Amino acid sequence: LDTLELHPLSPPPLLSLEVGAGSGVVSTFIKTLYSSSYTLAVDINPAAARATVATARANNKVVEVVCGDLAEGIGGLQGKVDLLVFNPPYVVTESSYVEGIEAAWAGGVNGREVIDRFLPTAAKLLAPSGVFFLLGIRQNKPLEICEEAEAGFGLTGEIVAERKAGIERLWVIKFTKTDHHAQG
Numbered sequence: 001l002d003t004l005e006l007h008p009l010s011p012p013p014l015l016s017l018e019v020g021a022g023s024g025v026v027s028t029f030i031k032t033l034y035s036s037s038y039t040l041a042v043d044i045n046p047a048a049a050r051a052t053v054a055t056a057r058a059n060n061k062v063v064e065v066v067c068g069d070l071a072e073g074i075g076g077l078q079g080k081v082d083l084l085v086f087n088p089p090y091v092v093t094e095s096s097y098v099e100g101i102e103a104a105w106a107g108g109v110n111g112r113e114v115i116d117r118f119l120p121t122a123a124k125l126l127a128p129s130g131v132f133f134l135l136g137i138r139q140n141k142p143l144e145i146c147e148e149a150e151a152g153f154g155l156t157g158e159i160v161a162e163r164k165a166g167i168e169r170l171w172v173i174k175f176t177k178t179d180h181h182a183q184g
Contacts, residue, residue, distance in 0.1 A: 001029050003161045003172045004085070009131060013037045013082030017125065019071055019118065020044075020087050024052030024063065030083065031061040037083070039063045042071055070118050071125060081125040084132040088114045112140055119145075122175070123153035132175040133160075137168050146173060154178045 004026075012034045018027040021041035031039045041052045041063050049067040056063035066074055115136065122132050132155065136142060146157035154177055161172040 001026065003133060003174075004029065004033060007131070007133075007160060007174060008033070009083055013130075015077070015081050015127075016040065016083040016085075017042070017071065017077070017081045018085045018087075021052040021065065022048050022087065024048075024055035024065075026085055026087065027052055027063045027065075028056045028059050028061050030085065031056065031063055032059070034083070040066065040074070042066045042068050042074065044069045070114075071121050078124050080127055082127050082130045084122055084126055084130065086115075086118060086122070086133070087135045088118065112145070115140060115145065116148075119149055119153055119155070123149075123155050123177070126155070126175075126177055128177060130177070134173045134175065136171055136173070138171065142171050142173055149175060150178060 014037060016027075016030045016034060016037045016039045018030065018039075018041045021027050021043040024041060027039055027041040030037065039062070041049075043049050043052065043065075044067070046067050049065045052063060052065045056065075068074065071077070115134070126132055134145070134157075136145070142159055146159075149155040149157050155175040156178045157173045157175040159171050160174040161170075163170055
């Protein structure tokens, strides 16, 4: 949340999307920061989708919620998302854990299976001047993610926040479209 506050978007986003909304705290915070933004949240877990709705309502905010896998099934958003936020399942596990209830936290090999699956989608969703924030842990190899996102999907990334939280070393990458990808 503090990263969103420390990196305000100007102009404010017209369309904000949180993927993996969980409790809905981040989506609700986005709507608080940018009250005029159409704010959309997606989660694969129906209980999480309901929690997101409840969190927004409890804070007198309107967040549209879709139950789905990543951003699949949400049409018409390609090239239109001004603010994209993803707190993926990033814990390093065996691939077999990346389904069922464990999918909420299990990231597979290097904690990257869901991240790597979403990067091409993120690049397609992002508006030319849009911003994409991705949360992860050190074991996800954030610098490698930045290199792969730029080479493969035209996203330039920089680590804008890093902190220790319990036994985890968390980071946030801020991605923007590389100039030649933003134009075309």
